[in-house]
Amino acid sequence: PVHHTAPLLNMFQSKTTLLFWSSLVLLSEDCLGFLETRQRATAGGKLVGRNHDNEVEMRSPMWTSTRRTTTPCHDSSRMILASGSASSSSSSESPASIDATNNNDLPLQPFLPALNPNFRNVGTVGQESFVVSRQGGPTDEELTNENMLKIVLLECNDLEVNTLVWKCLGYRFDDETKQWVNDDAFPNFRDRFPTPPDFIGMQRIYSKAVDEQSLRANQSLVRSIPLEFKQCLKPALKPLGWTGYKMDGLTPNKTRRAQCANWLIYYRDHLYGYTVEELREQRRVRKLKQEQEEQERLAQLKEQGLEDTTAEEEFRPPVNEVF
Secondary structure: OHHHHHHHHHHHHHHHHHHHHHHHHHHHHHHHHHHHOOOOOEEOOEEEEEOOOOOEEEEOOOOOOOEEOOOOOOOOOEEEEOOOOHHHHOOOOOOEEEEHHHHOOOOOOOOHHHHOOOHHHHOOOOOOOOOOOOOOOOOOHHHOHHHHHHHHOOOOOHHHHHHHHHHHHOOEEEOOOOEEEOOOOOHHHHHHOOOOOOOOOOOOOOOHHHHHHHHHHHHHHHHOOOHHHOOOHHHHHHHHOOOOOOOOOOOHHHHHHHHHHHHHHHHHHHOOOOOHHHHHHHHHHHHHHHHHHHHHHHHHHHHHOOOOOHHHHOOOOOOOOOO
């Protein structure tokens, strides 16, 4: 009878209406997400972007639910993004790769293999375009501005940056023991860091328990640069088209890479090729010259009847040079 089926019909119509509006809401959310996507690349027919939590995400067409990827990326020269569902991942298509120079604001995922203390001895080094080798000391080819540019553009992995800095600090890789030794390291670093420290934070986990040692090592490296040489990076790389990072998207990884590259340029221009004794003698002569210039400046002020106000106006951060 009609009076028995009417409630069922009304319920069916209500559920149909609810389904319609639910689908419309999901579609609207997906359209808004599509418009807000800042970084896009094709990966298995899906769009790659960033959500409000600043995580890499993948959106399927229409109102399919958003699925986040957690693929770790250690090779900084590219971001490897998983594509498709579990069924499509078993297909013969390879994951899409995005050049970091065009997408270097994508967040870098934690790299757990770097938590292994032996990673520094066995990790991949020098197999791409970045010129570096574990063996021997630093070379002219390893210290070019082109190599420095690859550091700040994330076109080499974190271990390669560390390896080059270690070699410049005097640490050497022993091919027999497969370990780094400090016999030729600069005294200040050898005493404080018997084993070459991680200046970048290769694990990319920035909690105090995991990252504090890397942070302190990086700060020690920065403090070893005299004030007049702390801004070497931009002048050196500007002819190659690099004018610095933008504040938007700046990460600890980028900051530490820039600091390492700046120290490498300082090392190349002022420390490379000299012994510790020669560097100390140069510092003694430079300090003596500065004292003489300061005495002459004070004598001129005294003759003119003026007071010295530079002590109140200038602040020079402490410098602890590597030698």
